Amino acid sequence: MEPTQTGFSLNKEISNWQNIMLNGALTPDDVTELTQHLNDEIAELQSKGLNDEEAWLIARHRIGSPVMINEEFEKVNPDFIASRNWLMLFWGATLFMILQTLVIVGPGVLRFIVIRDNTDQRKLKPVMNDTTLQLILWGLCIALIILLVVNLTRANKISVWFNKLLMDYSAPISLMLIVAGSFIGFCNYAYVGDQLNGSSKFWMSKNAEDLLAIIFYGSLVFSTAYFTMRYRKQELRSFRSFCNQITWPVTLIMGMIFQLMVNSTYMFHLDVISIIITCALFGLLGWMTGHSRTFITNLLSAQTSALAIFIFGFSVNPASRLFFFMIYLVALATLIIGCFISRRNNYQSQAA
Amino acid sequence: MTALSKDLIAASSIPIILAVLNQGESYGYEIIQKVKETSKGMLQFSDGTLYPILRKLEDKELIVSEWRVADNEKRRRYYRITPKGHDHFKTEQTALQLINQLITQLWNQPKPDLA
Numbered sequence: 001m002e003p004t005q006t007g008f009s010l011n012k013e014i015s016n017w018q019n020i021m022l023n024g025a026l027t028p029d030d031v032t033e034l035t036q037h038l039n040d041e042i043a044e045l046q047s048k049g050l051n052d053e054e055a056w057l058i059a060r061h062r063i064g065s066p067v068m069i070n071e072e073f074e075k076v077n078p079d080f081i082a083s084r085n086w087l088m089l090f091w092g093a094t095l096f097m098i099l100q101t102l103v104i105v106g107p108g109v110l111r112f113i114v115i116r117d118n119t120d121q122r123k124l125k126p127v128m129n130d131t132t133l134q135l136i137l138w139g140l141c142i143a144l145i146i147l148l149v150v151n152l153t154r155a156n157k158i159s160v161w162f163n164k165l166l167m168d169y170s171a172p173i174s175l176m177l178i179v180a181g182s183f184i185g186f187c188n189y190a191y192v193g194d195q196l197n198g199s200s201k202f203w204m205s206k207n208a209e210d211l212l213a214i215i216f217y218g219s220l221v222f223s224t225a226y227f228t229m230r231y232r233k234q235e236l237r238s239f240r241s242f243c244n245q246i247t248w249p250v251t252l253i254m255g256m257i258f259q260l261m262v263n264s265t266y267m268f269h270l271d272v273i274s275i276i277i278t279c280a281l282f283g284l285l286g287w288m289t290g291h292s293r294t295f296i297t298n299l300l301s302a303q304t305s306a307l308a309i310f311i312f313g314f315s316v317n318p319a320s321r322l323f324f325f326m327i328y329l330v331a332l333a334t335l336i337i338g339c340f341i342s343r344r345n346n347y348q349s350q351a352a
Numbered sequence: 353m354t355a356l357s358k359d360l361i362a363a364s365s366i367p368i369i370l371a372v373l374n375q376g377e378s379y380g381y382e383i384i385q386k387v388k389e390t391s392k393g394m395l396q397f398s399d400g401t402l403y404p405i406l407r408k409l410e411d412k413e414l415i416v417s418e419w420r421v422a423d424n425e426k427r428r429r430y431y432r433i434t435p436k437g438h439d440h441f442k443t444e445q446t447a448l449q450l451i452n453q454l455i456t457q458l459w460n461q462p463k464p465d466l467a
Contacts, residue, residue: 034403036379036380036426036429068400068401072401072403072404073404073407075404240411241411
């Protein structure tokens with residue numbers, strides 16, 4: 001639909017309206033559905049002889065004001081705005097990690113890349129001399145300043161573009177993020193770890209350090225990818241609806257992440273801390289599982305990681321068998337208690 | 353034409369939507385059109401507020417939705433009533449018939465002679 005002589009463009013108006021709706025409590029799916037409704041209404045009015053502008057004004061009036069629609073959707077999508085903010089926060093952290101690799105880790109690594117000297121094959125020389133490296137660093141500085149200026153002056157357009165990008169290409173972006181993000185996270189960790197270990201004796205053991213890095217970068221990359229995948233879907237609109245849609249692979253992954261978090265507490269050598277963290281994390285997982293449809297399968301899958309760690313710890317570390325047994329027992333008990341509480345709450349609310 | 357109050361429309365919206373979906377699966381715009389046609393224009397939902405009601409019904413597992421590409425190549429979300437929704441509709445139907453009978457009886461009862 002081309003702009004009319006009065007400068008009215010139906011496509012532009014619909015696009016502006018969509019952008020307004022996307023800033024509220026409506027999920028991308030809700031906006032797509034309402035846009036389809038609006039298009040149906042406009043098509044019907046146009047078939048009765050109305051022009052684009054008239055059809056648009058009537059259809060927009062019939063569908064209701066954005067404020068009123070937003071208020072109604074806030075009642076059914078109570079957690080969506082918070083979820084979207086979290087997703088953007090995750091993306092902010094991920095993009096910062098990528099930028100860090102490009103402007104700090106990348107040039108840092110370039111210093112160490114060497115090739116054989118043409119004049120003397122036994123000698124190695126750096127690929128980049130200091131002048132080239134300085135030029136690259138200056139170029140990066142200028143690129144960063146341009147990025148900052150563009151971000152400040154075109155913030156709204158960038159946010160709309162990024163939102164649409166996540167909506168339209170959520171699956172390929174998530175897949176790309178898992179592959180590239182894991183590599184970038186590894187590069188960052190390897191560089192930072194190398195700098196820290198080279199300069200001073202770190203108080204943590206190498207294993208604990210690796211574990212923390214896996215938890216930090218792994219949870220960042222996978223959370224961003226997972227929430228991006230689900231962005232279009234309705235589950236994110238409320239915490240309960242998300243829990244309702246949980247399947248066994250989700251509880252398996254969550255169980256693994258939670259168990260990794262529990263394992264990271266072992267370095268404190270304080271059993272109480274490990275037990276408290278186990279109670280909190282597995283209690284929450286149990287509560288979430290209790291809301292799901294196939295809660296028994298999900299419960300079995302949620303405890304798999306804890307069971308695996310118990311079996312592994314029991315067989316390789318005879319001195320700590322009691323500890324591993326205790327942690328598994330606590331994880332299992334809190335999972336079941338959490339699940340029982342949420343099931344009971346569900347029955348009570350349904351009965352009410 | 354008798355104007356229906358907003359409260360009455362809000363109270364009857366769930367049984368009306370379930371009644372439409374009981375006839376077969378449908379999408380938002382079509383549900384509104386069916387209600388408008390059947391009521392001869394007397395009852396029309398505010399378009400934007402129909403969808404939150406549909407979400408509520410989905411949360412209660414009374415209906416389910418599915419995105420599909422229609423014959424005209426348009427991507428639409430179709431809603432279908434579930435067995436639980438069907439049972440709920442039957443219960444609501446009985447209750448509404450009872451209320452209707454009660455109101456009709458009370459309305460037609462002769463006024464008591466106060467003299």
